[in-house]
Amino acid sequence: MLKRLLIILSILALGLLLYSVFVENIFAPRLSPKDSAEITLNDLKLKVEYNRPSKRERIVFGALVPFDKVWRTGANEATTFETNQDLLIDGMVLKKGKYTIWTVPMEDKWKVMFNSKQYKWGVNERMEPMWDPNFDALEVVVPSETIDETVEQFTIAFDHKTGNLKLTMAWDSTIIELPLSEYSSTKP
Numbered sequence: 001m002l003k004r005l006l007i008i009l010s011i012l013a014l015g016l017l018l019y020s021v022f023v024e025n026i027f028a029p030r031l032s033p034k035d036s037a038e039i040t041l042n043d044l045k046l047k048v049e050y051n052r053p054s055k056r057e058r059i060v061f062g063a064l065v066p067f068d069k070v071w072r073t074g075a076n077e078a079t080t081f082e083t084n085q086d087l088l089i090d091g092m093v094l095k096k097g098k099y100t101i102w103t104v105p106m107e108d109k110w111k112v113m114f115n116s117k118q119y120k121w122g123v124n125e126r127m128e129p130m131w132d133p134n135f136d137a138l139e140v141v142v143p144s145e146t147i148d149e150t151v152e153q154f155t156i157a158f159d160h161k162t163g164n165l166k167l168t169m170a171w172d173s174t175i176i177e178l179p180l181s182e183y184s185s186t187k188p
Contacts, residue, residue: 032075039158041165043085044182048101048167050079052153060172061105070113070129072122073103073169074154078130079122081114081167086183089114090140093183102131103169105144110169110176114138144176151175
């Protein structure tokens with residue numbers, strides 16, 4: 001009896017493994033792989049974790065990512081931004097901590113929101129962003145620019161080449177730059 005049970009369980013396990021490999025394709029690479037961007041400048045440490053969807057010959061902004069609607073800023077899980085120090089962004093203070101980043105792409109500018117709530121996923125079952133505006137810690141609008149080259153995979157990076165720190169986001173032929181600086185409160 002025990003021998004038959006082990007044989008049946010082995011056949012079921014093998015069947016499940018074969019189904020997972022050949023039907024569900026569990027070992028295939030993710031269409032939107034996880035990535036991160038980090039920078040350390042003296043005592044300042046910044047990190048972004050996100051997923052990188054690809055253009056794959058699609059029209060991205062205004063179609064795949066609609067204009068004037070909240071976007072999860074990547075794919076899959078919500079994009080996170082972490083800072084170990086207070087930052088100054090467009091004259092406003094972002095307190096040290098971990099945030100989710102949400103954006104509203106528009107034709108010539110983007111709204112960028114740093115949200116204090118941590119979300120397990122970026123969208124709900126109806127593919128609507130899980131963003132809750134009640135948790136926005138900071139909101140800033142920055143111009144978007146058209147670039148000559150095509151960026152196949154959505155890319156977030158830190159740029160400090162000119163001595164001015166920026167958080168950049170680029171995809172297709174669009175890029176935005178969000179100026180960041182350390183915030184130091186001076187007490188009289």
